[in-house]
Amino acid sequence: MVLDWASALVGTAALVAVVLPLRAAAGDDGVREVPYASSTTASNAPGSYGLRTAAAPAGHRNDPLTADEIERARNLALTGDRALRTMSEDVRGRAGAPQYVSTDLAEGTAADGRRAEVSFYDYRDDTLIRRTVDLATGQVVRTETASGVQPVPSGAEAREAAAILLRDPSGGGVKQDFEAATGVPLTDVRQLSVQAMAYRGAAGRRGPDAECGKHRCVRLFTRVKDGPWIDTRHYVVDLSARTTIRLP
Known part of the structure; x- marks a missing residue:
């Protein structure tokens, strides 16, 4: 049976005051996704x-x-x-x-x-x-x-998206912000608290995120564990292609 499920909404993150969607998935080990x-x-x-x-x-x-x-x-x-x-x-x-x-x-x-x-x-x-x-x-x-249906990402998907971002040259800014906040280098995604929500490219758009919706794409909300948020609002991770996209 083919489903006709609603797609997840697009959200943005702010560096200092971040209001997460209720259905954003927690990526920390042992933390359950919300509201599932x-x-x-x-x-x-x-x-x-x-x-x-x-x-x-x-x-x-x-x-x-x-x-x-x-x-x-x-x-x-x-x-x-x-x-x-x-x-x-x-x-x-x-x-x-x-x-x-x-x-x-x-x-x-x-x-x-x-x-x-x-x-x-x-x-x-x-x-x-x-x-x-x-x-x-x-x-x-x-x-x-x-x-073409994008449910709330699981914790495992959120962590893998963060790992892909950190391996990409685009993740250099995240590493710099982390070291500036903690005084130690960021070498492992487990040093971060990570949350994610599904991302879909705008209809008819021909940018690098055009496949998002067909592909499994997410936006990340990252922070130092027990510390400040790190701004990742300009990044989308395409989990299907295992690539990082920088939005304008």
Whole structure:
């Protein structure tokens, strides 16, 4: 089934006073994306899915998903699909599994039982896959796919976007600002607090961001951990092409 989902909105960041969108993804290890109750600590390594599919304790029908339910839903969404589990590509370009994005409590749960919607992004062909899992039966009851749809980036995607920026010559200014603020060089993305939101190029635009929307692109909001914000408002990272774009 082809989806007709709404695209994420474009936002900007300010250096001193930054107001983040409510749906911007947190990129710090152990921090869950907002508002999704998704686990950013589970492994994304190829072959790591399908290991825990036993029933987990569940809440009432409309309670937020528990951590065990999220993990189980994520595993169940891939267990029965060998092609998706072995032939997809994650945000780092590794073949073997799609990039996990989020898990949500499915709408209509009160009538249909306790179900979870699990979203993955396949960087092999820029496709979003969303699967609805019945947590009581362990079955996938619905699969939806779409191209050109950009959900809120996961924490793993935010961190990878920051790593791409830092490897690019365009990231030199971020490194300079970090060293000026801390007195130490910036050598690893883990030295930063990173958040991201999906970015789509303007319709009809022929600039370097023209593919954003078809490609998976993000804008970053970065700061020194427990310190000041670093201005990255002029940069967009194309995660599909693994390139950095500087906007006018």
